[in-house]
Amino acid sequence: MSLRIALLGLLAASGPASGYDLAKKFETSVAHVWQAGHSQIYPELAKLTADGLVAVEAEGPRGRKIYTITPEGDAELRRWLMEHTPSTTLRSESALQAFLVPLLDPRDGVAVLRRIKKEVEGRLAELEALRAAKNAADARSPGEPPNRFGAYALDLGIRQSRAALEWAEDAMADLERAT
Amino acid sequence: MSLRIALLGLLAASGPASGYDLAKKFETSVAHVWQAGHSQIYPELAKLTADGLVAVEAEGPRGRKIYTITPEGDAELRRWLMEHTPSTTLRSESALQAFLVPLLDPRDGVAVLRRIKKEVEGRLAELEALRAAKNAADARSPGEPPNRFGAYALDLGIRQSRAALEWAEDAMADLERAT
DNA sequence: AGCTGACATGTAAGTTTTGACATGTCAAGG
DNA sequence: CCTTGACATGTCAAAACTTACATGTCAGCT
Known part of the structure; x- marks a missing residue:
């Protein structure tokens, strides 16, 4: 669940982006909070698309796909932020x-x-x-x-x-x- | 790997214990550092036994099995503590x-x-x-x-x-x- | 023209973790 | 005697995560 949220959050905050962009942002920004590699991100974006929470807005060069968050995705994100009690699972x-x-x-x-x-x-x-x-x-x-x-x-x-x-x-x- | 180490560590520190005991200790002591439920602990103890890092010392009532750490287990534990660079994976x-x-x-x-x-x-x-x-x-x-x-x-x-x-x-x- | 390196996306196999299911023992109290 | 609750051990399916494999594009440099 959290991976979806992290992706939705990045799209909501920084606007449309490709899977590649999102993977980069995971390294440089969300990384201190949630980690994920591209092999997790690409499949998750496909699922999010299937669920209607994000959409492919455009396709660029080199097979680049640009995803945008949909209103449903935005609603899901807000709902999670407001209602979800974060699990306290710790592993260090x-x-x-x-x-x-x-x-x-x-x-x-x-x-x-x-x-x-x-x-x-x-x-x-x-x-x-x-x-x-x-x-x-x-x-x-x-x-x-x-x-x-x-x-x-x-x-x-x-x-x-x-x-x-x-x-x-x-x-x-x-x-x-x-x- | 870390689950094994946590189990070996508990056995090394608190002496022989059953899977049930170890699950309890996970809740009350290691939990702030590493979490695991009994459904992870029992199979891992079986694997540790197969690998010779722990041994069943005795069987008590109600099918209770008491595990002890073996010298090999102790060596493995110390090696990990001294040599393993902890992963910095963060997820909160x-x-x-x-x-x-x-x-x-x-x-x-x-x-x-x-x-x-x-x-x-x-x-x-x-x-x-x-x-x-x-x-x-x-x-x-x-x-x-x-x-x-x-x-x-x-x-x-x-x-x-x-x-x-x-x-x-x-x-x-x-x-x-x-x- | 060829090489390199960043760009770009994916799949697959294996491990770890979660949450639910399943089963049974024993002690204490009503 | 019966019920409840702590004791005790396990399995299984699904989800999440890691690591390695696999493929191809394009810009800039030599």
């Missing part, structure tokens, strides 16, 4: 490692935490770069209200990454005391 | 909703954020209850070093929930300014 391999770290002896545990910390730092840097790019884009069109689409999620990601970073530091310090 | 329906909120008019957006905030509050309360229970258990066995198994992950969850809570408040305030 990093957190699983963090969970299990006390099984290792402290030296090894610290090494694992250090690696996790590095990954968090990388993610944080990515997110901050995205936000900087967004801010720059907003600054280029003064007068216009800034485009907040995706901005809240970005902010959430940044805050959670910062929290994870502090956690990694404290956890390492704690483990080192036990060495 | 709440974050997806947050991402899409700006598509709604501010009034509706605030309502969605309010709901997300309530869910985060619920989760935070759960995690804090777990931590309180853990602390109480540690206090009951003085002298013993506190059992840190799962504690780091719990701490991470709590910090991230707090960050999400602050985010929700700020995002709502931001949206309300736009009303």
